[in-house]
Amino acid sequence: MQGADPDLVRRAIESNDPFPGTRGFAGELDGALVRDVLGRYPLFSATDDPTTWSDDPCELDDPNPIPAGVARTKDGDERLWHLPDPSPFEDEEEAISAVEGAIRASLEEISSDGLAVAFSGGVDSAVVASAFDCPLYVAGFPDSHDVEAAKTAAERMNRDVRVVELTHEDIERAVPTVARAIGRTNAMDIQIALPLYLTGERARRDGYDRLAVGQGADELFGGYEKVARADHRVEAETVRGAARETIRTLPEQLTRDVLTLRAAGVEPIAPLLSDHVVRTALRLPGNMLVSADGVRKWALRESARSFVPDEVAARDKKAVQYGSLVARELDRLARQAGYKRRMDDHVTKYIRSRFE
Secondary structure (H helix, E strand, O other), X not given: OEOOOHHHHHHHHHHOOOOOOOOOOEEEXXXXXXXXXXXXXXXXXXXXXXXXXXXXXXXXXXXXXXXXXXXXXXXXXXXXXXXXXXXXOOOXXXXXXXXXXXXXXXXXXXXOOOEEEEOOOOHHHHHHHOOOOOOEEEEEOOOOHHHXXXXXXXXXXXXXXXXEEOOHHHHHHHHHHHHHHHOOOOHHHHHHHHHHHHHHHHHHXXXXXXXXXXXOHHHHHOOOHHHHHXXXXXOOOOHHHHHHHHHOOHHHHHHHHHHHHHHHOOEEEOHHHOHHHHHHHOOOOHHHHEOOOOOEOHHHHHHHOOOOOHHHHOOOOOOHHHHOOHHHHHHHHHHHOOOOOOOOOHHHHHHHHHHO
C-alpha cells in the first residue's frame, strides 16, 4: 500500500472517511485495488485482468487507471468515497488560523532526510520550503521568470537556491523519457512535466531521493483565473463551486506529476495535499478563496504570513511551463524540426516524433 498503513485504510473504508489523516494512498487491500479520493498516488490494472496491477503503467501492456476513491476487483469498480461538501467557515480569522494549523501539522509530519524542495518562488513552494533546512531547486531557461522569482524569494527568506539551467539539449533528451513514463504525448502535459523531471533529475544526481513540491495549492485554494471569474471554462456559477471543479481534476494531474518525478529517481512529497490541509480548504467559502478585490488564494496567502515574509506570501507566479520558458522553447524546437504553427497541434506532433 503506497502512502498509508493498510489498517488505516481499512478503518477509512469502514467509517466512510475520505480523509483519515494521510497524504493519499493506493494499492492492494484484501483482494481489491484501492485509491484515495484525490488520487494522490497512481494505480493501474491490466485492462483484461483486474487482478494484475502496478503503480507504474509501463509495467502493464494495456494499463487501465483505477479511478480516485474507488475499489476495483474482478467484479468491477465500487465507489468508496466522494469528495465531501462541508459547511463553510463564516469567520475569516477562524479560517486563516485553521489553514495555518493544518499546514503546520502537515509540515511537522515530514522528515527532512534525503529531502530537497522544488522552489519556484511563489507562495506555495515557499511555505513548503520554510519548514526544511534542505536544498531548494528551480528549473528554467536563462532569464526565465521562475529563476528570477526563486532567487529573489530565496533572498527574502535568507536561503540559497540551486538553479537547474535548462538547454535545448536537456529538453530533447528528456521528452521521450517523460512521455514514456506518463503515457502521454500531448503538448500541455509534456510542457508541465519537463521542468519537474529535470528538477528531480538534478536533485537525485546531488544525492536526494525525495522532492517536496507545492502541488495542489492552486486547486484547493482558488489559484486559477477561471475560478476567480467562474467563467465559461467552468460549469459552476460560484467561486466555491468552480474551485471544487478544479479539485476534481487533481487525480489526472497528480498521476502525471508522480510518474514524472519517479522517472527522475525521486519520490514526490506534497505537504499541501495532506488530509489536514484538504479538509480545511474544502471549508473555505468563495470570498476566502478569492477576495473581494480579486486576490486569489486569499486564505492561503494570509496564513502564509506565519511562514514566509509578507512579500513572498503575496507574490503571484506563472504556470511552470510558462515561468520556466519550457513551453516557449519546446515550441521553438518543434518549429526548427519543421512542425510549423500553421499545423494543427504542431508541438504535440513534434513530441510524438521524438517519442517514436
